[in-house]
Amino acid sequence: MRAIPRRTSEPWRVGVLFSRSGCTSVIEETQLRGTLLAVEEINASGGIHGREVVPIVYDPASDPGLFASCAKRLMVENGVTTIFGCYTSSSRKAVIPVVERLNGLLWYPTPYEGFEFSPNVIYTGPAPNQNSVALCRFLMQHYGSRFYLIGSDYVYPRESNRVMRELVRDNSGSVVGETYLSLRAQHRDFLPVLCEVRRLQPDVIFSTVVGESTACLYQRYSDTGLDPRRMPIASLTTSEAEVMAMGADVGQGHITAAPYFESVRTPANSSFVACYRKRFGNDQPTNMCAEAAYFQVHLFAKALAEANSLETDILRSAVLGLEFDAPQGRVSVNETYGHADLWTRIGRVDSRGGFEVIEQSRAQVRADPYLIESGRAL
């Protein structure tokens, strides 16, 4: 039986876990901004049932162990049940046991490798069928079928490359090489890789390099004199934030598949971009991770308004099936997997460091994290 909610002006306290230091802090900082911007908007319009949303923010410093202990602290010491956070899959996998055992709800706004489900997680970034499938088809049509795979050495790149390898193979393409580098890789570490690429002459470099070393890869590529028009780097994670870090001249011509780019034309996005720039600086672009972090808080607010409770079981059932006009277009949380149904877009970096959208899905694409329905033929 649901308890009758008492009248109270107590705030709704929620946890926020994005790194402000360490090797993935550049992108996580933008997720923090997206989160805080949405919280401010919600509070400015009167909160939820007259109650303010108050975020408790910790810095887990890009360290999965700290993510787990901060999640524990949020739930145990701060009495929080809802947590917005995590960028790398290693950090998500560290937080999941905590939210599962103490019955919390983690909102995860990042592209990930799929093959996962938890009753204690809402996934608002794309699964492979919402980015890799379209990207592979696009690359084969426009560049060719010989792929070179490169990634950072942890679970997300290895798993995403496995999915990409299968897609390439199933469509009579080939993987001519595959390399993994540390998340902390420096410029010099990419030199031998690009020498090999030059020797092998693939049609496409598919990169799942993430974090600060992303800039090193693209800069090295540019220094080596390779041509993005003939052999682009194609990525699922290189966004406006990474392009800003590497320089627009370095990024220009490379390809990314994502549900959102800053250049997307929707009313919700015009407002999102304007507010983001007003709040964080006119030179600060939005990106797919900041957008997911932003709209998931609005989804949460919508669910909370309906449930009027932060109790995970009640809140989660209010979240499932919910729709929201996000900057990327209308999104919804599907009831089968608690993953968001999102848009698929292919973007190419332009001379100003933004993305020109060169292809997009006709409607939102249903999340299929286990690739059960997604056909192997492109």
Add this chain to the structure above:
Amino acid sequence: MSNTIGNYPTPEASCQMRAEFTNLDVVVATRRDDEGEFLVRTLQRARARVRYVWPLPDRLPEDPDVVFCDLTPELPMRIPWVPGEPKAALAVIVGPGPIAELDLLINSAPDAVLHRPFTSSAVVVSLMLARSHFAYERRLRWRINKLDESLRLMRGVERAKEILMRTRQMCEGEAYRFMRQQAMSRRVSITTVARAIVDSHELLS
């Protein structure tokens, strides 16, 4: 003291108990009073090896089989693991009197609860429950990991089967039989054979 005759385990039960608890590494962290000493003695009689840690350390030891510990306000943060990935079974000690902080109890994620004042049968029951609940959870986690892994391996076998059907013009049954024969003659699992087929196919094409 409340170790009345009526509370004592039956002879059959104590025999089973001894077998199960012999050499069990148990940490006890509770007020060092008569009750505390009684708890230690009862555990020792059940053949467990007991380490008495008091005053409560900032960080409880993480290597024992079972921890008996007072429910104190900072308990969750003194537990040296994150909830959901426990390293030892945890029995939380409460009372005397009703439990004031139910949230604290939930956040400590215990496998059993033991009330002061202790009785020997309550001690034994909480030890058994803590052990069995902890082990059951671990088995469930193991099963989920195994299922995830099996899902991945099955995809590998499916892919290898497709490669054989395409490149060697085998039908589905033939492809599967081929892999099984290879696995048997090489004394490896069919998933190992499947992975070798997929890898070599990718290498050669």
